[in-house]
Amino acid sequence: MAPPLYQVVMNTIVDRIASGSLPSGAMLPSETQLGAELGVSQGTARKALMELEARGLVQRVQGRGTFVTVRTPETSLFNFFRLRNPDGTLESPRLEWETVRRRAATPEERAELFGRPESVIEIERVRSLAQRPVTHEVSVVSAALFPGLADRVPLPNTLYVFYQQAYSVIIVRADERLSAHAVSEASAKALGVPAGTPVLEVRRRAIDVLDRVVELRSSQSLTDQHDYFVSVS
Amino acid sequence: MAPPLYQVVMNTIVDRIASGSLPSGAMLPSETQLGAELGVSQGTARKALMELEARGLVQRVQGRGTFVTVRTPETSLFNFFRLRNPDGTLESPRLEWETVRRRAATPEERAELFGRPESVIEIERVRSLAQRPVTHEVSVVSAALFPGLADRVPLPNTLYVFYQQAYSVIIVRADERLSAHAVSEASAKALGVPAGTPVLEVRRRAIDVLDRVVELRSSQSLTDQHDYFVSVS
DNA sequence: TATAATTAGTCTTGTATAAGTATTGATGTA
DNA sequence: TACATCAATACTTATACAAGACTAATTATA
Numbered sequence: 324m325a326p327p328l329y330q331v332v333m334n335t336i337v338d339r340i341a342s343g344s345l346p347s348g349a350m351l352p353s354e355t356q357l358g359a360e361l362g363v364s365q366g367t368a369r370k371a372l373m374e375l376e377a378r379g380l381v382q383r384v385q386g387r388g389t390f391v392t393v394r395t396p397e398t399s400l401f402n403f404f405r406l407r408n409p410d411g412t413l414e415s416p417r418l419e420w421e422t423v424r425r426r427a428a429t430p431e432e433r434a435e436l437f438g439r440p441e442s443v444i445e446i447e448r449v450r451s452l453a454q455r456p457v458t459h460e461v462s463v464v465s466a467a468l469f470p471g472l473a474d475r476v477p478l479p480n481t482l483y484v485f486y487q488q489a490y491s492v493i494i495v496r497a498d499e500r501l502s503a504h505a506v507s508e509a510s511a512k513a514l515g516v517p518a519g520t521p522v523l524e525v526r527r528r529a530i531d532v533l534d535r536v537v538e539l540r541s542s543q544s545l546t547d548q549h550d551y552f553v554s555v556s
Numbered sequence: 557m558a559p560p561l562y563q564v565v566m567n568t569i570v571d572r573i574a575s576g577s578l579p580s581g582a583m584l585p586s587e588t589q590l591g592a593e594l595g596v597s598q599g600t601a602r603k604a605l606m607e608l609e610a611r612g613l614v615q616r617v618q619g620r621g622t623f624v625t626v627r628t629p630e631t632s633l634f635n636f637f638r639l640r641n642p643d644g645t646l647e648s649p650r651l652e653w654e655t656v657r658r659r660a661a662t663p664e665e666r667a668e669l670f671g672r673p674e675s676v677i678e679i680e681r682v683r684s685l686a687q688r689p690v691t692h693e694v695s696v697v698s699a700a701l702f703p704g705l706a707d708r709v710p711l712p713n714t715l716y717v718f719y720q721q722a723y724s725v726i727i728v729r730a731d732e733r734l735s736a737h738a739v740s741e742a743s744a745k746a747l748g749v750p751a752g753t754p755v756l757e758v759r760r761r762a763i764d765v766l767d768r769v770v771e772l773r774s775s776q777s778l779t780d781q782h783d784y785f786v787s788v789s
Numbered sequence: 790t791a792t793a794a795t796t797a798g799t800c801t802t803g804t805a806t807a808a809g810t811a812t813t814g815a816t817g818t819a
Numbered sequence: 820t821a822c823a824t825c826a827a828t829a830c831t832t833a834t835a836c837a838a839g840a841c842t843a844a845t846t847a848t849a
Contacts, residue, residue, distance in 0.1 A: 353831060353832080354832070363802085366802060366803055366804075367801080367802060369833090377610070379789065383831095383833095385808070385831070386830085386831050387810060387811080387830095387831065387832080388830090389831090403788070497787070498786075498787055499787070499788065500640070500785055501734060501785075501786060502779035503736035503755055503777075504780075505754055522736055523735060544736075546734070546735035546736050546737070547735075550733035550735050551733065551734040553733075553734060553786055554730070554731055554732070555635065555732060556635075556728060556730075560833080560834060561835070562834080586798055586799080588797090588798085596836090597835060597836040597837070598836080599837070600835060603834085603835090605799095616798095617842090617843085618798075618799045618800060618841075619797085619842035620798065620842085620843060620844080622799085791848100793846100793848075794845100794846080796843100796845075797842100798842080799840105799841085800840075801839085801841085802837105803836105804835105804836085805835085805836085806836100807835095808832085811831095812828085813829095814826090814827085815824100815825090816823100816824080816826100817825100818821100818823085818824100819820105
């Protein structure tokens with residue numbers, strides 16, 4: 324069965340974005356141009372663009388055009404870093420320190436990550452809010468998918484923006500499993516809290532626009548001063 | 557400025573659902589009928605219906621029709637009760653006990669809840685998974701918005717389904733603030749765990765189809781055997 | 790009972806027109 | 820001349836409508 328035309332149009336655009344030929348912030352062809360270029364009507368091109376907007380991949384404004392969604396630290400924060408003050412406001416978290424190393428993948432990581440990588444890059448970080456360490460997180464990505472990443476330390480504060488800018492890997496959604504535990508030994512040391520302190524543990528699988536699991540991240544956060552904010556529907 | 561026609565169509569349908577004249581599971585008029593009835597084209601009626609589907613208010617299947625989304629305990633569970641086994645599966649949580657009482661609203665509750673109620677109904681519950689109490693939750697709703705609710709104990713297991721069936725109050729989304737704490741004294745007693753046990757606290761504001769905050773819920777859960785599952789995008 | 794025809798619904802595509810945005814160029818004035 | 824103002828215009832997306840294709844359930848028929 325042939326897929327509908329508008330899906331064909333969608334796929335070509337997704338490919339162009341994922342390949343980097345339409346970089347972050349770039350203006351897409353207009354509905355009319357796109358239709359002419361791909362041999363469909365303006366209405367069909369329009370439907371594809373609206374679908375992509377609904378998925379958050381592009382943004383459209385009447386009278387101006389359609390643009391590849393720009394992931395700034397702020398928007399990325401809003402989506403994936405979600406510690407908030409009790410009143411709902413948010414300061415920027417500060418990156419205290421990080422270590423980046425390359426190592427062999429565990430069997431679980433091989434099974435979960437896209438490409439079944441033999442070798443992974445592990446990024447360990449401590450973030451602080453209000454002059455106080457609050458989050459200890461470890462991110463793991465395939466070394467093959469992010470060549471040379473380990474040589475680019477220090478990495479930018481917001482990894483998802485960096486993935487998109489430097490590797491055209493666009494994170495669009497994530498699964499998270501949350502639990503409350505007594506802080507782990509490693510995190511207790513990293514955060515400078517006594518053993519037994521309750522922490523919020525978040526285990527996240529980040530998924531990109533091509534539906535690939537490209538990052539595993541596990542974090543422990545202190546939530547006596549801040550809340551982890553979620554909006555569900 | 558007159559709103560676009562498709563929004564007018566949307567609003568009339570939302571009103572019909574919220575008023576109960578289109579109950580849960582009911583079939584809506586077809587695109588063609590709806591268009592004729594409201595004096596717009598089939599395409600415009602279609603656009604309204606698709607928008608409502610995107611919001612989860614109706615479900616459409618080609619060749620059959622459009623139906624008001626049915627909230628079963630299962631779908632409601634999937635949306636708003638999110639404790640999972642580590643492997644992602646889910647048993648049905650059992651309702652251990654509940655108490656329902658009417659009392660004066662606190663100033664915070666008055667400020668948050670729709671209608672600034674003087675009087676609220678408080679529903680306290682303990683749920684268990686695998687023969688073990690895991691969640692202690694307290695829900696608070698406006699007494700005016702849910703008349704007679706306190707007289708209907710025992711309440712059904714899933715409140716959101718009940719709200720829709722009995723009061724045509726349709727919860728469509730929620731804000732949640734999560735944190736990890738040592739268990740509160742009340743919850744320690746309710747769950748039968750020692751003081752100091754880490755629990756996941758969830759404070760939720762549930763919002764209905766008319767954009768009203770209709771329920772405040774605070775729960776404490778044990779997460780040593782289960783995870784709290786979230787999907788973000 | 791099986792099978793074909795019909796009906797009633799959504800889905801896809803196309804076209805015309807409205808409305809919003811930004812640029813350009815003319816015009817008036819200090 | 821230099822500069823601000825304003826109208827025209829050449830883009831863009833948004834709205835609305837219409838025709839035909841596809842899909843599922845029901846009804847008629849062999």
